[in-house]
Amino acid sequence: MxxxxxxxxxxxxxxxxYRATGFHWKTLEDRLAAAGGRGAIVGPQGHGKTTLLLEWKERCEPTHSLGIKLAEGQLSLTREQKHEVKTRNCIFLDGAEQLAWWGWRNFLWCSRNARRIVITTHRPGLLPTLFVCRxxxxxxxxxxxxxxxxxxxxxxxxxxxxxxxxxxxxxxxxxxxxxxxxxxxxxxx
Amino acid sequence: MNATLTTERKNYRPGEDIRGTVTWSLPHLPGSAAVRLFWQTRGKGDRDAATVEVQSFALPQAQESRDFSFRAPDFPYSFSGKLISLVWGLELVLDPDGSQTVEIIISPDGAEIVLPSDGTASLADSKKQKFPWMSVK
Incomplete structure (x- = not known):
């Protein structure tokens, strides 16, 4: 073939x-609002985190939302990514577990004015868990x-x-x- | 979106003219209208794509038909193997309503190059056997 x-x-x-048992967009949005506009999609590799994140980004106003996919082993945002993060309201960060602790702190500083931040990560802990992909x-x-x-x-x-x-x-x-x-x-x- | 993109034929050799017509009927004026010539890869793993040329239509109306013409590039050729295919295409883009795409083939003989599937032949051998027109170093 x-x-x-x-x-x-x-x-x-x-x-x-994206689809999963018990998954509803409204529930996800409610959880994000309850978490103050910051939350994490958690799950192992190949379980749909990136798919869900991209679909969520597509549902947002494109001029205000920013999607960042971190490269393998990327410990901090690039200069260009930091600049973009500072200027957007909705930030979707894929692969947050890649960041070193100082890279993560720097990301939070740069995005402090954002209305909503959604990340994907393999393990819970960085931000309140919104949904666990299974x-x-x-x-x-x-x-x-x-x-x-x-x-x-x-x-x-x-x-x-x-x-x-x-x-x-x-x-x-x-x-x-x-x-x-x-x-x-x-x-x- | 009610739009069509038709070409005189589907198979081209490098350097030949790719001519066609686009027709659309929208309930409002499009923000912009253009046809782009592109290639993309399909298969396993990461995808790659490039837009080679874009032909924009000035002052597009809500209902209209326009002709377009491109010159078929010298490379890359349309090909298919088990792991990856390279596909050429033409896309009518009506902003913000959507797009319409048709596939075409660009190669020296106008047919898609099919790579050997056994995976045992070396690249140089397969070029000699299947594509004698290619220079093998």
């Missing part, structure tokens, strides 16, 4: 909207069926990747690259 036809290619996986085999099966239209994930796939759906999708990509499944990618292109 050609890469552009693989139902588990990046663009299809990234286009899947996955389960049923969710994986639902997403696989949505992408492929006919495939069922192996019962052991979710467990073998410890619930990391990103890794599970990559394994499915490799499996599909040798087969002839037709895509039902939920994106227009």
């Amino acid at each position: 050609k890469a552009r036809e693989n139902p588990f290619r990046s663009e299809c996986v990234e286009a899947l909207p 996955t389960d085999p049923h969710l994986l099966n639902e997403l696989v069926a949505e992408l492929s239209g006919e495939l069922m994930a192996s019962p052991t796939l979710w467990a073998s990747h410890h619930g990391n759906l990103r890794l599970a999708f990559r394994e499915l990509y490799d499996t599909c690259s040798d087969s002839q499944y037709k895509t039902r990618c939920p994106i227009r292109n």
Whole structure:
């Protein structure tokens, strides 16, 4: 199968909207308001934190919101990122656990005038926890069926990747690259 | 959004003219209207993309049809392997209403280059066997 036809290619996986048992936008917004406009989305890798954060950012006024994805091992914001943080009302920081303690303190200082700050992190503690991202085999099966239209994930796939759906999708990509499944990618292109 | 983008054909060689027509019908005047020629990668892992050329339409009306023309770039070629595909496309962008995209192919013979799937041949070998027009150092 050609890469552009693989139902588990990046663009299809990234286009899947966030979903989880017990998840509601209103509840999330209420929790953020109760936490004074600052909170964290918590969870292990591949459990949907970034997907949820990006969707939340899209729901905000684009001229006032800022999304920052920290690079692997980035201990502090860059000069340009600090400047942007100081000028925006809504800040969405992906991968806050990357920051060193002084990088985190500096981020809080730069964003002190922001109306809302939402971060993702692997462990709770930096800001009040708004939502803990979790996955389960049923969710994986639902997403696989949505992408492929006919495939069922192996019962052991979710467990073998410890619930990391990103890794599970990559394994499915490799499996599909040798087969002839037709895509039902939920994106227009 | 009611809009269409049509091209004379889908397959081009580098240097050839890519001609087409865009038509749209909106309930209001668009803020801007343009067609862009771009490529993007699809497959496993990070994606890459680039806009090669943009043709903007002056004073766009709510209902209109316009012609556009690009010159097919010399590179990169449209190709597909197991891990990655490179796809060329044309996109009509009507701000703020949305966009309409069609895919095209740009390569020396006008057909998508399909990379060997066995993964055993070296790049140089595969070039010699599959793409004799490529220079192999």
